[in-house]
Amino acid sequence: MDTTDTSHADRHRSIAFIGLGIMGGPMAANLVRAGHRVTGHNRSRAAVDRLVSVGGHGAGSIAEAVKDADVVITMLPALSEVTEVVLGEAGVLAHARPGMLLIDMSTVSPHTAITLAEAGRERGVRVLDAPVSGGETGAVEAVLSIMAGGSAADFEEASPLFHALGTTVVHVGPHGAGQTVKAANQLIVAANIQALAEAVVFLEKAGADLAAALTVLGGGLAGSTVLSRKQGAMVSRDFAPGFRIDLHHKDLGIVMDTARAIGAVLPVGSLVAQLLASCRANGDGGLDHSALLRGVERLSGDERID
Numbered sequence: 001m002d003t004t005d006t007s008h009a010d011r012h013r014s015i016a017f018i019g020l021g022i023m024g025g026p027m028a029a030n031l032v033r034a035g036h037r038v039t040g041h042n043r044s045r046a047a048v049d050r051l052v053s054v055g056g057h058g059a060g061s062i063a064e065a066v067k068d069a070d071v072v073i074t075m076l077p078a079l080s081e082v083t084e085v086v087l088g089e090a091g092v093l094a095h096a097r098p099g100m101l102l103i104d105m106s107t108v109s110p111h112t113a114i115t116l117a118e119a120g121r122e123r124g125v126r127v128l129d130a131p132v133s134g135g136e137t138g139a140v141e142a143v144l145s146i147m148a149g150g151s152a153a154d155f156e157e158a159s160p161l162f163h164a165l166g167t168t169v170v171h172v173g174p175h176g177a178g179q180t181v182k183a184a185n186q187l188i189v190a191a192n193i194q195a196l197a198e199a200v201v202f203l204e205k206a207g208a209d210l211a212a213a214l215t216v217l218g219g220g221l222a223g224s225t226v227l228s229r230k231q232g233a234m235v236s237r238d239f240a241p242g243f244r245i246d247l248h249h250k251d252l253g254i255v256m257d258t259a260r261a262i263g264a265v266l267p268v269g270s271l272v273a274q275l276l277a278s279c280r281a282n283g284d285g286g287l288d289h290s291a292l293l294r295g296v297e298r299l300s301g302d303e304r305i306d
């Protein structure tokens with residue numbers, strides 16, 4: 001269900017935001033901008049200071065961040081961090097007030113989302129899984145695509161917060177459904193970036209005018225958000241993240257594990273998962289996923305690859 005509901009829009013909430021990284025930092029800042037009281041907590045202090053500098057509040061522990069919160073948002077790298085922060089002895093659920101709403105916006109598996117929802121229910125905490133797409137730019141510009149799983153009532157309550165962070169906000173089903181859709185998103189994005197990387201190497205080796213080629217490709221059926229957003233990084237060979245290969249590798253693991261469990265056969269998905277694994281094995285895990293280009297260059301004997 002798409003929603004443009006703004007009935008709660010003027011209701012300012014007390015939000016604890018845990019995980020102020022590439023995505024969480026700008027997302028928390030956008031919630032401050034929308035008028036909410038946002039208390040941020042992060043493993044490293046510099047990210048908390050950045051939130052304080054734009055009008056947020058800082059907390060030195062999870063307990064301190066969540067003690068007065070109506071809503072807790074987590075935006076953490078992966079399963080181990082989400083498990084520690086939400087379920088750990090010093091974690092969110094250990095300090096949560098009954099009735100609180102926990103929104104996990106990290107990308108984890110559908111199975112993990114269901115586990116969090118069940119653990120929340122035991123503590124009287126309502127839970128939504130609400131992973132996002134749109135990258136760092138989408139987070140900064142508050143134009144993320146947000147796919148939410150959980151109850152319709154909890155989704156409706158969270159809607160004004162989601163609309164402060166993104167422009168495409170959809171309730172896609174029960175607990176775990178948001179993560180299922182996000183896994184599909186990551187499959188599509190990885191395959192697209194790999195195809196673009198192969199086209200770039202193909203065009204360069206053929207001696208084509210790369211800039212002209214990418215311009216005309218962008219206007220036809222080959223055009224895509226991936227092409228428009230990632231061609232710059234590939235042409236300039238600036239692979240600062242963005243979205244790290246390590247994280248996309250994690251996401252393709254979720255895709256392939258889930259596919260195996262449900263009997264879906266994803267030949268391109270399994271190949272791209274291996275190509276991401278190769279980039280990591282060659283030391284590129286900390287680079288943006290546009291560095292899949294380096295993997296294609298490596299396979300093609302490009303001298304620029306050290």
Ligand code: NAD
Pocket residue numbers: 018019020021022023024041042043044047075076077078081084085105106107108132133134135136242243244247
């Ligand atoms: P990131 O590594 O930049 O940010 C994660 C933050 O969590 C860091 O600041 C880290 O210090 C903090 N953290 C880790 N463990 C912690 C703990 N125990 N307690 C408190 N803070 C802790 O990652 P990111 O790129 O912002 O991604 C966050 C999530 O969003 C991931 O699941 C990722 O897959 C997903 N995602 C990322 C992008 C993107 O383009 N970067 C896009 C969509 C979704």
